[in-house]
Amino acid sequence: MTLKDSRDLYDRALSVLPGGVNSPVRASIQPYPFFVERGDGGHVIDADGNRYIDWVMGLGPLLLGHDLPQQVQSAIQKQASAGPMYGAPTEIEVELAEFVSRHVPSVEKVRFVNSGTEATVSAVRLARGYTGREKIVVMQGGYHGAQESTLVEGGPESPSPSTKGVPQSFAEHTIPVPFNDTEAIERVFEERGEEIAGVLVEPILANKGIVSPVDGYHETLRKLTREHGSLLVFDEVITGFRVGGLACAQGKFDVTPDVTTFGKIVGGGFPVGAIGGRAEIIESFTPSGDVFQAGTFSGHPVTMAAGLKTLKYAAENDVYDHVNDLGEQLRSGLTDICADQAPEYTVAGTDSIFKVLFTRETPVEGESHCEAGCEQRTDCARYTRCPKTGADVGNTEIERWNRLLWPAMFDQGVFLSQNGFESQFVSDSHTEEDVEQTLEAYKHAL
Incomplete structure (x- = not known):
């Protein structure tokens, strides 16, 4: 070779x-x-x-x-031939949002963005804006994109940036805990529950070797966040529309988060991200709410066409x-x-x-x-x-x-x-x- x-x-x-x-x-x-x-x-x-x-x-x-199926290729080519983008809404983004909200248990409304990182950045800002709190719990070894709030290592009492370029003051608002450790997450909520805006967790650690949840772990996260008025945010950038089929990993595990982030498959191989969840929470994004979120390429029509046709094909062809x-x-x-x-x-x-x-x-x-x-x-x-x-x-x-x-x-x-x-x-x-x-x-x- x-x-x-x-x-x-x-x-x-x-x-x-x-x-x-x-x-x-x-x-x-x-x-x-x-x-x-x-x-x-x-x-x-x-x-x-x-x-x-x-x-x-x-x-x-x-x-x-x-090798994309002919109907998927045709949808992409048809949309691309109509012009790459417009800076205005299109029907195809509405159709993809409708498809996602029909199939994913947690999703009533969706905001499309351009990458998994952008989705998790926006979800963290949303959790803080919606709850009025600042602390975000993440799992040690979990990955939520190249963003300041989650490029953090250490433990609950000693978080620090995991890369140069992230100020220590940013890391102080993040609480890392071990995945699958029920006692650790219960202790964090007992001590700091009123400060926590949300728990950001991959349903399966899929960027650190693949680690599945132990029985009852996600149910514990669901219970604690509800009791303390925090948001449970599932990062399904990797697992979304792959683990659990169209219902995603949350459907497979039968645990419904407040907010879900998506990427990868939802764009059919084109750059994409999305944040979905309960309507009252997602409505906090501007212009309907006061949590700023925007993007020139968000809801890109070619990406939306690729994502919609990919998911429809998957649903209809076993x-x-x-x-x-x-x-x-x-x-x-x-x-x-x-x-x-x-x-x-x-x-x-x-x-x-x-x-x-x-x-x-x-x-x-x-x-x-x-x-x-x-x-x-x-x-x-x-x-x-x-x-x-x-x-x-x-x-x-x-x-x-x-x-x-x-x-x-x-x-x-x-x-x-x-x-x-x-x-x-x-x-x-x-x-x-x-x-x-x-x-x-x-x-x-x-």
């Missing part, structure tokens, strides 16, 4: 782009990233003509894969049955492979997301175990040893995953997410043959 053209492109990129990329995760690949020329179904072809099974799918947005079935085949196969070759490792994921976590401890012996991805089942023999928090994932063998597994899979023509934290995604364009080839590659790589 040659990567000469990718190397040359990276050499050029280093002269004009910081780090040679426009998002840092793309530079995680050593010694340099490969450059993609085009997509083909469930595959990508790089600048040197090499072909790979693609389980990254743009880091999640491509539910249908790279897409979720297909991607979830392949996801289960992958996780089941990986569970068997790990049992034989690396019993200390943990297979994680649900529906159409998956990951192998390089956990360190060998599990205790036991007959009962999760057969197709960690479900945080208390009767599972691995329950006390599988990751429960972002810190648990951080303590796995990340460098081994990055430096040994990733290149070994890449050399066999399998493109996995660029580091040991990011999720991997199944699309409607993937096939059982793709799954079989990938499992064979894992056998050799592990």
Whole structure:
């Protein structure tokens, strides 16, 4: 396999782009990233003509894969040919908002924005404006985009910025707690409940190795926020319209938040974000309320057309049955492979997301175990040893995953997410043959 053209492109990129990329995760690949020329179904072809099974799918947005169905392509092309944008409302944004509000339990009204980061920025401002409070609770290891309110590390009593450029005074309004730790969140609300505007949480930690909630955790968040007049905000930028189908992860877990943020799939592969929730809360956004929110490209008609047609196609063509079935085949196969070759490792994921976590401890012996991805089942023999928090994932063998597994899979023509934290995604364009080839590659790589 040659990567000469990718190397040359990276050499050029280093002269004009910081780090040679426009998002840092793309530079995680050593010694340099490969450059993609085009997509083909469930595959990508790089600048040197090499072909790979693609389980990254743009880091999640491509539910249908790279080859869009004809009706989806036609809708995008028709809208683009009518002019790229107008700075005025269009019918298509109303139709997409109606579709989302019909299917997602928490959503009565929607405000469209341009990225998942913009959605969570706006949701934090909304929570503060609606409640009149300043503190935001986040999960350690959760990811809510490149924004000042959530680029915070530490504990409830000692939050600090996780990057240069964020003032300490910003971090002081954020309260990080461990995901899945009921005692910690109860203690925070007992001590500071009257200060808390909202709890911002991914239903599944999906940017830190995939960690599912333990039984009752989200119900506890729901109960505490209601009792203290705070908002429960689900960040479904990754899980939205992927986990739980059209009802999203909140439908799967049967917990209805006050506000939900979206991105990725809701735009059909184009730049997008959205904030949805109860009408009385979303109405707090200007111009109907006094929480300022605006954007030139918000509700972009081409994005709205792509999102609407993608979701309609998924609803009408059994897409979720297909991607979830392949996801289960992958996780089941990986569970068997790990049992034989690396019993200390943990297979994680649900529906159409998956990951192998390089956990360190060998599990205790036991007959009962999760057969197709960690479900945080208390009767599972691995329950006390599988990751429960972002810190648990951080303590796995990340460098081994990055430096040994990733290149070994890449050399066999399998493109996995660029580091040991990011999720991997199944699309409607993937096939059982793709799954079989990938499992064979894992056998050799592990």
